Amino acid sequence: MSQRTDTRSRILDVAEASVLSKGFEATSIEEIVAGAEISRGGFFYHFKDKNALARAMLERYIEVENQLYDDLFERASELNDDPLHSMLIGLKMLAEMLEDMPEGHPGCVIAATAYQDRLFDKGVQELNRQAILGWRKRFRTMFEDIAAIYEPRDEVNMDALGDMVSSVVEGGLVLQRALREHNSASEQIMLLRSYLKLLFSPKA
Amino acid sequence: MSQRTDTRSRILDVAEASVLSKGFEATSIEEIVAGAEISRGGFFYHFKDKNALARAMLERYIEVENQLYDDLFERASELNDDPLHSMLIGLKMLAEMLEDMPEGHPGCVIAATAYQDRLFDKGVQELNRQAILGWRKRFRTMFEDIAAIYEPRDEVNMDALGDMVSSVVEGGLVLQRALREHNSASEQIMLLRSYLKLLFSPKA
DNA sequence: GTTTTTACTAGACCCGTAGTACAGTAAAGA
């Protein structure tokens, strides 16, 4: 089976790089098979069409991203017992990580598919949706733990606050990409961090 | 000349609607000419290729968006003399405006082109970049006026804070689109508003 | 009032890309 998995993930690697730099529609199967050093037939053996490729890319990306968040915030909470402080540490680490990726970060896969959604089938769109809802829940829980200790200084919708992490990352990546500056996303995360610091600052 | 302007803007209208719902690459010239009720030749008379169409769409969109910000914050500052309060009023109005657009908001044109930038020529990319830099400057100036009165409660990079408005709008629109919820963008703007309220709150 | 330019229509044609179909094959596994 190592033959299969090798080729399949090689296709995904090549495709992801190309999709991130040019967009999905602009990435031809021709260049994918050239990059992965297989035949056209080989490509269609693994993926019945481009839609199936998109789905597989998204699935893989979401898994990686979830693992990244798991590791990051677990490490952060090992460094500190307080939920607010570990959140702040986690966001700092996330910002630093984004800055260390010179070619940017694959986070944009979500946005890229979001902006071409009529092209993809319902399964792909639903995958995208569920991933973001998962992140909402994850961060909402963390914020609720914080709010149980530090009373928020402003009334906020906790679902929206949970979404804010994804929103800030995606928004930062859009700017980064359009401005061709490599630190916009990390700067925006640092502003989110600043907000949380003020929102959950002790009252006296 | 009304013939020209009519047809040209009709093409842009049809194209924008389709690009926003399917992405640029997925929008065929065929369906544009069908929607605008012209011939293929007529399309290429107005735009030498799809790239020229993209450029014209972006130019038009940026103009509309600038006008919108002008009107919004001018109105807000008429309602209040204090720069912080008029900013907060302006953001509230922006949030409400976004919520009133059932089909979402064309803001995504920026993101859509950002995610397919290798497809477009340098002129289109630069247009995109300059628009965002313009918004950075606009909001940075407004934040500096606020900071001159209310000392910020946290140290922030003023360029990043200026970018934050664009970032929050774009990020919110990505979520909105992916989640198929129509209020994500306005909720994210309300969180930005909450941040600014806390950041510039009087010290005692 | 004639000429020129503008704003198109209509149709033929080339090229690249998605996708299908199918014949063949080398290697691994049952």
Added chain:
DNA sequence: TCTTTACTGTACTACGGGTCTAGTAAAAAC
């Protein structure tokens, strides 16, 4: 040994972008 897996390779269809050209009705310029 037989079958399945993981491909290669070729040939073909269909569609979309883009070019070219011939023609034309109406407005603008002279």
